[in-house]
Amino acid sequence: MADKIDEIFASWGAGRNVLLYGPPATGKTRLISQLFQSLQKPPDGSRGILFDPSDAASPFSRPTQPITIPLPAKVVWTTFHQSYGYEDFVLSLRPTMDSEGTRLEPWAGVFLDAALELADEDSEYESVVIFIDEVNRGNAARIFGEFMTFLDFDYRDGGSVPLPVPLRQLTFADGASEELHRPGGASTTIPDGFTFPRHVYVVATMNSVDRAAVPIDSALARRFDRIEMRPDLDALASHWRLNAPAIPTPTEDNWETLGPFETAYLVLDRLNVVIASDLGSEFELGHGLLTPIPATATAADGSEQPIAEADAWRSLSKTWDDVLFPQLEDRYSGRPEQLMELLHVDTAPPTGDYAWTLRASKSGTAEARALAPVRTSELPFDTIKRSFRWLAR
Template structure:
């Protein structure tokens, strides 16, 4: 990117209203919380969980929710404020304040805020690094400094974003520096630029996010129902937001984990305890939506009401009678449409929308946005490719049925320039063509696989000049791949090793283990059999897959572990959004896996693929019956190896008390029986 052209083309005039809003919000902060009042500011005027919208708004609520034009610190839990009151009435403190009385903790935190503001006022920025409590709330502290001293700090508070911007503008960000120090570094770079130095800090912020946005390009798109039968849609559309219920749990910002929120959901809705972990995870994802994220509002399984773009972060609106969890959204009703077929995954309030499906929605809207639309690489594939870029080889590990091999092949399609086929009907043919081309190879390790198969060895070959066989030096699969890669440096060559842990890895790789490291690529070693010189080219990548139910990562040779990046591929309940009668599949999988983890361990959990049919969630009683009795139950019986009591702890009332065998439930009754056992607050017996 030519930054000079980007600066010249940036439309500063379009930010006139934003600049006015930012100044108005800044003046509100200065009026309500004058600089001179900080040394005596009471806790009641600072902490979340005490104030509400209006004259008694607290400082933390004002900065996180009411001053978006001054830079965002939304997302995540309220612990970033260092002190807040939980919905239960309990005070939550930052790590270096724990164990203190809340008033003593507040005196210390307030003292550090006052010291920071006073030091910056006299130009002594070194004091900031000697304030340990503020280190626990760097985003809030940095935004505070930018509000009170806009000439000294830019309105950007995220440490990771600041480091990305420093690098984008040609600087080298200091490792492990607190956000305010990186902010000062970025400000110095901006001040040294002859054009940017003349801009308002708000203009600089918008320019940087416009041109160098460090947030992931492939962010999750969510389908969110605006109430049962879209009962809140009219007000959502006119008010520019999306809202959901579960008001009883209070402000979602107070929860630091999905487990904590699940406990709150369990206390209010114990009859659905089995599915509350999924709800908790979805609610926290909803809380953490960021400006620029896309959402789809739906009515039932066949109608899109609108597609929207998040404009501000989440807030808990106490002034509303219902559906107090609110996220501001700019809606575009031009995408309203009836879908050609029902989306069975859309029964719950929340559901993830795949990149491919979202692209279809945009194309069906027949608008300009879809004309140049590119199918993005799925997020999990992007993450795996990033690991490969860093380590050169990765192992995908997790329970059986979680899609490890599928993910490896998806990454291979992306490497081979076939990313558009990752989630399309022609995926199978694209994989076949990819493997036939030779740059991508697939092999399955097994106990008898050895060095002679992988690198080189003497093997019997037919001797045309004589009768019988003779031994000949034969190159193995990896040797052939590396030889081809060395002749074609412009392309990446990839080897996928399925069931990598079933082979004797030190024996298979031999001396080549050393050459796998990125800084050893291109270095030649002498092969042990032929004595030939051999090197692993820099453009070779390896992806291995392993089921942790067979053998955990800890059992791998230490030298192997050090040279591979490890990517956990766990059960994905979001892939199962949908229901069969009363049985919500994602909640069933989560509840079942919770019991397996409690009775066995997480390595023996069940992957979502067990509840898929042709890559789609199970849809009929017959499909559920087949998956349960032919796949899931035999697997669990194998895990329990004849221990009827252990199987009973997992399946509860679905195990015959007399025989210890799984109870046989009729096809038409199985969904109800599973829902009663796993989703109605049932516990392992």
């Protein structure tokens, strides 16, 4: 993840917007939230920012890539959803009442207000950055409307073909629009022939798995540089203070000796390899799903101590029950045989109890090829260890 912010600045410098995409829990929202905070209070100097979440003391460092947007920058955060519309993002007409009756007054949304901010001679900002989380949770084509054109820097002020901003909802007279309300209580007018300012930048995130989301159409997608966010096993190794190259490959001889963090690392690695083969890499499980498993605990004296091994196993089993397995059920909906094969149901350990088994009927006459429901965190300690170690193979 450490080089992603650098890539974002490089895209902005080339006059491109940025779309971070990938499975859930790969750090997309966390990355842009860190960038949001850093631009609110930018460090001294003009070189870019690298973010390393494993370095708690100094998570930010300086790469060679310069910050490619003018500072200071105004930052705006918004999240798309199914009820989010053009009226929230670009322009709305809201009713107001006075002594003369009811009339509609124009209000600027997030995107248009960014342009108005840079057109204001009294503004302290040189650029505006709009952060859009879950861009495909709303109907992005409808939300942007005709303003989709101005995602392309060529059609902005200073571009190769600057175009006037279409504001047909507004009334113009004497070369200026009617009064337009802005967020925060300010108001302004827009000159006829107004062109969209150059230094408005967009960075968005997109979940590549969510079936309820609206697909991004090609006209919108081509106006973004795509940066893939993939599951990062190295981030887990750092989180758990593991030496990743030293983690053994599970074999018949060593699988019963694996520790809880090694096991969790190997389980995620194996699951993602199988998922990528079965369903495609966009359906893999993000490393963030396992970060709730702590490597340390706070002792009575306030110091950080390594977590007890038994507590680590219990934490792994609870995270499996509450987070990981529901994700697997969703991905393998309608594919029970593939899920059972993934869980080694038919190839359980030769001795001892195993967490994942076939459902049995008390009548003894019904044959079942269905997974028996189980909460691994409620199983005996030895069964938990044996089951997850075997699953890592």
